[in-house]
Amino acid sequence: MWKVVACVTEQxxxxxxxxxxxxxxxxxxxxxxxxxxxxxxxxxxxxxxxxVAAAAGGLSIWAVHFVAMLGYRSVIxxxxxxxxxxxxxxxxxxxxxxxxALIRRGRPWSSAAxxxxxxxxVAAMHFVGMAAVEVAATISHDWPPVIASLxxxxxxxxxxxxxxxxxxxxxxxxxxxxxxxxGVCALHFTAMSATLVTPDPRLPVDPSAGERHAWLVWAVFGxxxxxAGVTTAAVFVDRYLTDLKGFADATLExxxxxxxGRIIEANARFAALMGAPEAELIGRxxxxxxxxxxxxxxxxxxxxxxxxxxxxxxxxxSFELAVSTIEFRGRPSQVLAVMDLTEKKRAQAEIERxxxxxxxxxxxxxxxxxxxxxxxxxxxxxxxxxFALLALDLDRFKAVNDLFGHAEGDRVLRTVASIxxxxxxxxxxxxxxxxxxxxxxxVGAAQPEGAQAxxxxxxxxxxxxxxxxxxxxxxxxxxxxxxxxxxxAEPEGLLNAADIALYRAKSxxxxxxxxxxxxxDQTVRARRRLEADLRGAxxxxxxxxVYQPVVDADGRPISYEALLRWRSPDHGDVPPDVFIxxxxxxxxIIAIGEWVLREACRTAAGWSEGLSIAVNVxxxxxxxxxxxxxxxxxxxxxxxxxxxxxxxxxxxALMRDRDDTLEILRRLKAMGVKIIMDDFGTGYSSLSNxxxxxxxxxxxDRSFISAMEADRGxxxxxxxxxxxxxxxxxxxxxxxxxTEAQHRIAVQEGCAEAQGYYFGAPGSPPDAVGxxxxxxxDRLS
Numbered sequence: 001m002w003k004v005v006a007c008v009t010e011q012x013x014x015x016x017x018x019x020x021x022x023x024x025x026x027x028x029x030x031x032x033x034x035x036x037x038x039x040x041x042x043x044x045x046x047x048x049x050x051x052v053a054a055a056a057g058g059l060s061i062w063a064v065h066f067v068a069m070l071g072y073r074s075v076i077x078x079x080x081x082x083x084x085x086x087x088x089x090x091x092x093x094x095x096x097x098x099x100x101a102l103i104r105r106g107r108p109w110s111s112a113a114x115x116x117x118x119x120x121x122v123a124a125m126h127f128v129g130m131a132a133v134e135v136a137a138t139i140s141h142d143w144p145p146v147i148a149s150l151x152x153x154x155x156x157x158x159x160x161x162x163x164x165x166x167x168x169x170x171x172x173x174x175x176x177x178x179x180x181x182x183g184v185c186a187l188h189f190t191a192m193s194a195t196l197v198t199p200d201p202r203l204p205v206d207p208s209a210g211e212r213h214a215w216l217v218w219a220v221f222g223x224x225x226x227x228a229g230v231t232t233a234a235v236f237v238d239r240y241l242t243d244l245k246g247f248a249d250a251t252l253e254x255x256x257x258x259x260x261g262r263i264i265e266a267n268a269r270f271a272a273l274m275g276a277p278e279a280e281l282i283g284r285x286x287x288x289x290x291x292x293x294x295x296x297x298x299x300x301x302x303x304x305x306x307x308x309x310x311x312x313x314x315x316x317x318s319f320e321l322a323v324s325t326i327e328f329r330g331r332p333s334q335v336l337a338v339m340d341l342t343e344k345k346r347a348q349a350e351i352e353r354x355x356x357x358x359x360x361x362x363x364x365x366x367x368x369x370x371x372x373x374x375x376x377x378x379x380x381x382x383x384x385x386x387f388a389l390l391a392l393d394l395d396r397f398k399a400v401n402d403l404f405g406h407a408e409g410d411r412v413l414r415t416v417a418s419i420x421x422x423x424x425x426x427x428x429x430x431x432x433x434x435x436x437x438x439x440x441x442x443v444g445a446a447q448p449e450g451a452q453a454x455x456x457x458x459x460x461x462x463x464x465x466x467x468x469x470x471x472x473x474x475x476x477x478x479x480x481x482x483x484x485x486x487x488x489a490e491p492e493g494l495l496n497a498a499d500i501a502l503y504r505a506k507s508x509x510x511x512x513x514x515x516x517x518x519x520x521d522q523t524v525r526a527r528r529r530l531e532a533d534l535r536g537a538x539x540x541x542x543x544x545x546v547y548q549p550v551v552d553a554d555g556r557p558i559s560y561e562a563l564l565r566w567r568s569p570d571h572g573d574v575p576p577d578v579f580i581x582x583x584x585x586x587x588x589i590i591a592i593g594e595w596v597l598r599e600a601c602r603t604a605a606g607w608s609e610g611l612s613i614a615v616n617v618x619x620x621x622x623x624x625x626x627x628x629x630x631x632x633x634x635x636x637x638x639x640x641x642x643x644x645x646x647x648x649x650x651x652x653a654l655m656r657d658r659d660d661t662l663e664i665l666r667r668l669k670a671m672g673v674k675i676i677m678d679d680f681g682t683g684y685s686s687l688s689n690x691x692x693x694x695x696x697x698x699x700x701d702r703s704f705i706s707a708m709e710a711d712r713g714x715x716x717x718x719x720x721x722x723x724x725x726x727x728x729x730x731x732x733x734x735x736x737x738x739t740e741a742q743h744r745i746a747v748q749e750g751c752a753e754a755q756g757y758y759f760g761a762p763g764s765p766p767d768a769v770g771x772x773x774x775x776x777x778d779r780l781s
Contacts (some may be wrong), residue, residue: 028177028184031057032164035100036172050100058093061184088128095121103161110167115158115183122184123150126191149190156183205366237707242466254338257328258286258299264333273338275313288335290313292321299334302324307476310337318340358432360410361417369431369439373491376443380485387443388451390419392458392496394436395476395510402655404473412473419461424454439498442566448515451481455513478505479513487516501751531582533568538595542568545599546762550733550755553747558648561610561755563599563762566590580618589618589651594630601638601645603765611766614646614676621652622660635671642672646697650679654689665693681721690728699727700751702736708745715745722750 006377013324035053047129050318068448099118104110112607123146160179164172254270256263263281271278281289286298301323308321320339356368366370376387396417401409411434420430420438429441442454458477466474488494497516505514537543544565549557566574583589597615603612621627635642647668654661665675677689681701690698701723707714725732734746737756746754 007328008642028057028060028180029173031060031096031180032160032176035164044345051097054097054100055093057180058089058121058125058487059094061092061125075478084128084131088125091128092125094123095124099161102531103165104167108162110118111161112158114161115156116154118157118161118180119150119154119183119187122153122187123191126187130191133478144673149187152188152190152390153183156180156186226473254280254340255327256281256286256336256338257288257333258331258336259328259331261285261291261297261299263286265328270336270338273313273317273340274310290319290321290336290338299336301334303585305339306336306531313340318345361414361432363417363421363438364429364431366433367429369429369433369441370491372429372441373494376441377441377484377489377491385444386447386483387441387485388445388447388454388481389494389498390442390451390454391437391480391482391495392439392440392442393478393502393506397436398477399655400475408473412475414476415465417476419465420458421462423457428454439495447483448481451483451515452513453480455481459511459513475512478502478510480505480516481513508513519703527582530571530574530579531586533570534579534582535586536564536587537566537568538591542566542590542591543595545596545603545765547600547603547613547757547765548762549760549766550753551759552753553751555612557759557766558753559614560766561614561648561762562596562603564596565762573752579670584618587620589620590624593621594634595616597631598634598638601634604644605638605640607766611642612644612646612674614648614674616648617653619650620647622657622664623652625660625664626666627723628671631668631673632671635673640688642673646674646676648676648678648699651677651689654692658692662693669694669696672679676733681717687724690730691726695730697731698752699733699735699755702756705734705736705742705746705756706738709739709741715749718746718751726750 031053031123033571072320096118099114099121102110102114102117141749146238156179160176160183163179164176166174191434251267251269252274253746255267256270257265263284265288266278266281268278271281274281289311290298290308290351291311292298292300293309294302296302298308298321302321305320305322308313308319310317310319318341320341322337324335324337326335328335329332330726335618357363358365372390379385380387394412397409397412402411413432416436416438417430417432417660420440424430424440425444427444431439432442433439440454442450445451445454455559458479462475462477466476468474468476480498480500482488482494484502485492501514501516504517505512508514544567546563546565547560550559550565552558564576566576566579568574583592600613604611607613619629624630630640631645631647635645649665669675674694676697676699677695679701680698681704699722700718704721705715708718722732731752732750733753733755734751735744735755737743737746737754737758739758741760742756743754
């Protein structure tokens with residue numbers, strides 16, 4: 001250790017040692033700075049920076065060695081062999097290139113391998129450099145210290161590469177450089193202290209060698225400083241230019257710098273928009289790339305952005321062009337900022353289309369129809385002519401949608417849209433308002449003859465293309481017509497008049513055309529008042545539940561059916577066959593049905609255990625996914641046993657969302673609730689329904705019971721249904737029994753139970769022992 005210190009302080013010129021130290025610091029700081037830049041670059045550029053780093057680091061260490069050798073105090077003048085000296089520089093540079101190529105982030109073994117290889121390269125450089133010394137003496141080495149110094153250098157250089165891998169920021173350059181300097185100095189000065197120079201008078205002496213050392217020292221120092229400085233500057237310049245270029249290329253806008261009308265710089269986005277490589281755009285006139293909508297040259301300064309179109313690349317593109325003036329490369333220049341508006345314009349066009357056209361059929365929607373109605377009224381006011389508005393509703397469409405699914409329903413709607421579009425003239429407007437509601441605006445025709453003729457063409461087209469005998473998905477059409485300005489002088493009023501006329505057409509048997517009249521308007525308004533009042537009927541305590549007995553073959557009550565009644569202060573006693581359809585159409589039936597079920601269960605909970613309660617469930621209620629859970633909660637609240645509750649459904653409930661409905665019924669049955677099929681024999685597929693679900697009871701529709709006495713066919717149907725029930729082990733209830741003869745026939749045919757006015761009309765609930773209730777009004781159907 002002391003020998004090494006003495007070698008440094010006594011056998012070397014202090015000033016030259018200081019210069020060597022400065023070379024080492026500058027060169028190795030530059031080396032790790034270059035390695036850091038290589039890490040930041042993509043793979044293609046990374047290899048180039050690693051090569052530059054290896055050359056800078058190797059030449060810096062070689063310069064340290066060479067300058068230190070020149071600073072060696074020797075009594076015998078010495079010189080260097082140029083070839084071996086250059087070979088030593090090549091060896092250390094190549095060794096460092098191999099070392100940095102081994103570096104792998106996060107892998108300690110690579111740091112050890114790189115450090116060891118770098119130390120061997122420095123040692124090889126040192127001894128080749130020593131072999132290049134020409135002196136009148138023999139040179140020998142004490143190898144144990146040299147080998148120990150090599151191990152120390154390898155450890156220090158391994159630490160340098162390891163810390164470079166782990167650190168960030170400025171420390172990633174500074175600390176590894178210090179470790180590398182330590183390794184180089186340890187190897188060089190230990191090797192020098194272990195070198196023995198023995199004068200040999202037989203060898204020639206160059207007396208002028210010492211005089212050349214001074215300028216060689218400063219020459220090598222200058223070159224090494226230049227290499228370190230240039231490579232360090234290159235790192236920062238490259239980082240600045242690369243990052244600036246990357247920043248420019250990262251923008252969504254295409255940027256081009258224009259001077260004297262020609263492009264002198266462009267980013268990658270501008271090249272992509274123009275459909276040409278960047279190199280081809282340099283020197284091209286800006287007006288050959290972009291044409292502005294305002295007619296000015298592309299590079300002309302503008303206070304605001306304007307639309308533009310490309311003259312190369314995709315001609316369908318649409319741009320927004322903004323121009324500003326900057327100083328670029330020392331001279332005023334214009335920057336063209338080009339934003340691609342193609343997708344934005346397409347999206348806007350699609351949004352406008354969706355806002356004004358129906359997505360399913362492509363027909364104008366209510367918004368666009370409103371605009372055209374406004375124009376039609378304005379034209380009518382100027383010319384004094386009238387025009388017609390036809391409201392169309394599809395007959396049987398709901399059944400098609402329920403039976404065949406929504407996809408088939410959508411296909412039917414598209415077919416209808418095609419029929420209507422082909423039926424009207426080009427000046428007329430066919431619009432879809434929603435669901436199966438269509439509207440036709442007919443202009444420029446004498447009225448009402450024009451509307452009547454158009455309706456005739458529509459009916460004929462439906463007869464031709466919608467043949468129900470051949471196609472089960474075929475639908476019909478009903479048409480309501482309102483004329484302007486006779487029926488209304490404003491758009492909303494005309495739409496309302498056409499809707500009222502359509503209601504009249506559907507009420508008149510469907511498949512017909514009806515024109516608006518005032519009396520029908522009053523009828524529709526009365527229905528709408530009824531709808532509004534029904535919504536608040538529960539809150540105003542206007543609804544009540546009445547009970548009709550169901551008896552066994554001996555006439556003893558075994559259960560009761562809960563039926564709903566509505567007495568309105570404004571409308572009086574509203575028949576169930578009037579308000580129940582309204583409740584289903586408006587969705588109010590969901591809240592009403594829940595209220596009826598809760599009231600019936602609460603009442604039945606106070607009866608004797610032998611009596612059960614039956615409650616009608618609307619088809620609409622099955623659209624509530626948690627219907628089974630709702631029933632369970634009501635049973636829990638009221639304390640009624642599930643086995644004492646029967647839910648009556650019609651076959652219509654199984655026609656819409658059949659799988660979901662059956663799943664709800666299975667959950668109800670699993671709770672112990674009885675499921676009763678009501679109005680059996682009037683549905684679409686009674687036998688398949690009985691096969692799909694294990695009902696607890698079936699009720700024969702009242703129409704067959706009332707006709708049994710006079711109609712042998714009705715009696716045969718009753719007998720067949722009873723036989724079917726017996727084979728399926730299902731009790732059969734004769735519904736609507738009103739006479740003794742009907743009861744007798746029902747019992748004779750095998751009906752286990754019966755219900756009707758003959759046994760008691762709907763009325764107040766029975767007491768706890770099952771006394772028959774007093775008779776009141778009609779049942780809820």
